[in-house]
Amino acid sequence: MNRMSAAPAAIAQSSPQELALSGAWTARGIGAIASQLDALTAPAGQELVVDGARIEALDTAGAWVLQKLVHRLSGEGKTVRLRDLRPEFTRLLEAIEQQMADQEPPLASSSIAPASALERLGRNVVASLEQGFALLSFVGECALALGGCLAHPARFRWRPILYNIRSAGFDALPIVGLLSFLLGVVVAYQGANQLRQYGANIFVADLVGLSMLREFAPLITAIIVAGRSGSAYAAQIGTMAVTEEIDAMRTLGIAPLDLLVLPKVLALLVALPLLTVFADVLGVFGGMLMARAQLGVGFADFLDRFVKAVSVTAYLIGVGKAPVFAAIIAVVGCFQGFRTHGGADSVGRQTTRAVVQSIFLVIVADALFSVAFSALDL
Amino acid sequence: MPDPTPSDEAVIEISKLSTSFGDHVVHSGIDLEVRRGEIFALIGGSGSGKSTLLREMILLHRPDAGSIRVLGVDLQALDGGDANGETLALRQRWGVMFQHGGLFGSLTVQENVGLPLREHTGLDDALIDEIAASKLAMTGLEPKVGAQYPSELSGGMLKRASLARALALDPELVFLDEPTAGLDPESAGEVDQLVRKLRDLFGLTIVMITHDLDLLWQLADRVAVLAEGTVQGIGSMSELAQMDNPAIRKFFDGPRGRAAHEQDRQQADVHTSGETG
Numbered sequence: 001m002n003r004m005s006a007a008p009a010a011i012a013q014s015s016p017q018e019l020a021l022s023g024a025w026t027a028r029g030i031g032a033i034a035s036q037l038d039a040l041t042a043p044a045g046q047e048l049v050v051d052g053a054r055i056e057a058l059d060t061a062g063a064w065v066l067q068k069l070v071h072r073l074s075g076e077g078k079t080v081r082l083r084d085l086r087p088e089f090t091r092l093l094e095a096i097e098q099q100m101a102d103q104e105p106p107l108a109s110s111s112i113a114p115a116s117a118l119e120r121l122g123r124n125v126v127a128s129l130e131q132g133f134a135l136l137s138f139v140g141e142c143a144l145a146l147g148g149c150l151a152h153p154a155r156f157r158w159r160p161i162l163y164n165i166r167s168a169g170f171d172a173l174p175i176v177g178l179l180s181f182l183l184g185v186v187v188a189y190q191g192a193n194q195l196r197q198y199g200a201n202i203f204v205a206d207l208v209g210l211s212m213l214r215e216f217a218p219l220i221t222a223i224i225v226a227g228r229s230g231s232a233y234a235a236q237i238g239t240m241a242v243t244e245e246i247d248a249m250r251t252l253g254i255a256p257l258d259l260l261v262l263p264k265v266l267a268l269l270v271a272l273p274l275l276t277v278f279a280d281v282l283g284v285f286g287g288m289l290m291a292r293a294q295l296g297v298g299f300a301d302f303l304d305r306f307v308k309a310v311s312v313t314a315y316l317i318g319v320g321k322a323p324v325f326a327a328i329i330a331v332v333g334c335f336q337g338f339r340t341h342g343g344a345d346s347v348g349r350q351t352t353r354a355v356v357q358s359i360f361l362v363i364v365a366d367a368l369f370s371v372a373f374s375a376l377d378l
Numbered sequence: 379m380p381d382p383t384p385s386d387e388a389v390i391e392i393s394k395l396s397t398s399f400g401d402h403v404v405h406s407g408i409d410l411e412v413r414r415g416e417i418f419a420l421i422g423g424s425g426s427g428k429s430t431l432l433r434e435m436i437l438l439h440r441p442d443a444g445s446i447r448v449l450g451v452d453l454q455a456l457d458g459g460d461a462n463g464e465t466l467a468l469r470q471r472w473g474v475m476f477q478h479g480g481l482f483g484s485l486t487v488q489e490n491v492g493l494p495l496r497e498h499t500g501l502d503d504a505l506i507d508e509i510a511a512s513k514l515a516m517t518g519l520e521p522k523v524g525a526q527y528p529s530e531l532s533g534g535m536l537k538r539a540s541l542a543r544a545l546a547l548d549p550e551l552v553f554l555d556e557p558t559a560g561l562d563p564e565s566a567g568e569v570d571q572l573v574r575k576l577r578d579l580f581g582l583t584i585v586m587i588t589h590d591l592d593l594l595w596q597l598a599d600r601v602a603v604l605a606e607g608t609v610q611g612i613g614s615m616s617e618l619a620q621m622d623n624p625a626i627r628k629f630f631d632g633p634r635g636r637a638a639h640e641q642d643r644q645q646a647d648v649h650t651s652g653e654t655g
Binding site: 026028030031061064088092100342343344345 | 499502508509515516545547580581
């Protein structure tokens with residue numbers, strides 16, 4: 001039998017008491033007549049004869065709609081007789097009829113009513129609070145694990161730490177370098193016009209030096225690393241949770257925190273400050289090139305002014321923020337990974353959350369640093 | 379169409395098939411034929427290339443040489459595009475039940491089963507939901523399972539739901555990858571009956587990979603034994619049990635093999651005495 005070539009299902013009511021069916025009553029063939037079937041009626045009190053001799057193909061979908069029609073008409077008090085069906089079609093119809101009798105009404109796909117705005121707000125608030133507390137307790141667990149490792153240094157896993165320093169730090173050098181270089185160029189370029197108006201060309205060194213070292217370099221590095229490594233942490237741990245690898249690790253007596261989380265946190269604590277220093281250098285270099293091109297400030301003059309304008313404090317403030325950002329990125333990434341439940345879908349969702357939350361928290365932390373430093377007059 | 383006794387028409391014809399991954403030769407000249415309406419089983423040790431052969435039959439992997447014809451179409455001649463007309467038409471004529479279900483985690487079970495209907499037919503949503511529910515019922519799942527997500531199901535339920543999805547478009551040919559692996563004996567027995575019921579009702583041709591000796595004895599019409607890159611023997615289980623090839627003997631001479639054989643013989647005795655009496 002070849003279902004591909006058959007004509008689509010058709011139904012003809014030659015007289016009120018007679019229906020003639022033809023064509024392929026298959027999932028692909030019955031699309032056009034579904035509405036026609038619902039509109040069919042038959043006179044009450046008389047027998048309705050359904051002629052199935054010209055049905056070329058019948059599958060479960062076809063049998064289902066046909067049986068539904070018979071069911072509906074019988075329910076309205078009419079007698080329905082099927083005639084001239086091929087024996088195999090009759091068997092299928094009987095099987096479907098049996099099943100229809102046993103089956104409860106199907107669940108509609110969208111049976112859940114959409115929540116009201118207030119309900120959604122409430123749910124979101126509760127979910128955020130719950131997540132906040134969970135994050136707090138995860139930080140606590142990490143601190144305990146770290147404490148345990150410090151008490152027994154043999155528990156530190158050096159190999160994953162070194163591996164993570166390479167993948168999150170060394171491998172990120174090109175992208176961090178390029179972006180901070182461009183950032184230095186942009187800052188110098190934007191400042192150049194204003195400074196030229198006042199004839200204060202040399203102060204470009206102050207502008208580039210302070211803004212890059214204090215703010216831009218740590219921030220851009222943290223954002224790149226959150227996108228590069230924070231997402232990778234969440235996806236890796238999330239996939240391991242889905243494939244029961246985390247459970248396996250627990251049953252083998254290996255603490256997932258020791259093996260998966262601490263190496264990442266420690267590696268990032270080392271790598272991010274180093275990346276920030278690299279970003280400082282490239283950013284200032286970008287500003288220096290721009291200062292010479294736009295303002296005619298030579299490298300020697302620039303560096304001369306740079307040393308006077310930028311204190312060691314400014315440099316340390318910038319680099320000192322990096323470990324805090326590193327801890328935020330690594331902990332949030334791992335935390336969201338561990339919260340993965342279910343399947344592939346959930347891995348994607350948690351990875352997105354990891355990146356969004358870590359960048360958000362990094363910027364919030366940076367703002368808090370600014371407030372604290374201005375209170376301390378640094 | 380629904381004719382429970384196998385006919386001579388070949389649904390799958392494989393000849394001189396070779397596959398290798400790098401230096402590792404998986405198949406070196408496989409020839410076999412699956413006939414319409416039969417339950418055909420592929421067996422073989424780990425790494426004997428059963429799964430690769432299955433993947434080649436369902437267009438997920440291309441062999442290096444040889445030809446495969448499925449449902450009269452030469453797979454080598456297809457251009458392999460996923461949404462290509464001829465390939466798509468062919469794919470809709472078979473259903474595949476994957477070993478681990480392969481159900482989409484973001485959809486409910488009922489949406490999973492209704493997905494092929496939604497994608498490939500013009501039926502309205504209410505009717506698709508009804509048909510999906512009927513497929514679920516056909517595979518022995520309760521209606522409330524339809525609203526659950528695959529991650530909430532047990533192993534046996536996943537297999538049934540996966541089978542229901544494979545049957546969504548009423549295929550002529552169904553591939554089952556380890557239909558009873560990881561199931562308790564009772565569920566495995568139910569799968570056995572379910573497959574037989576579906577074959578009898580729809581005249582399906584069924585190709586399965588399995589290690590389940592009970593399933594092989596009770597269900598398979600013909601069995602092909604794969605080893606060392608070729609088909610070592612092909613026939614019904616009782617025919618294979620007579621062969622001397624060591625690759626085949628392995629399946630019958632272990633304690634498990636003998637137990638399954640014994641059980642089958644007893645059941646056959648019960649059947650024949652019941653019929654004559």
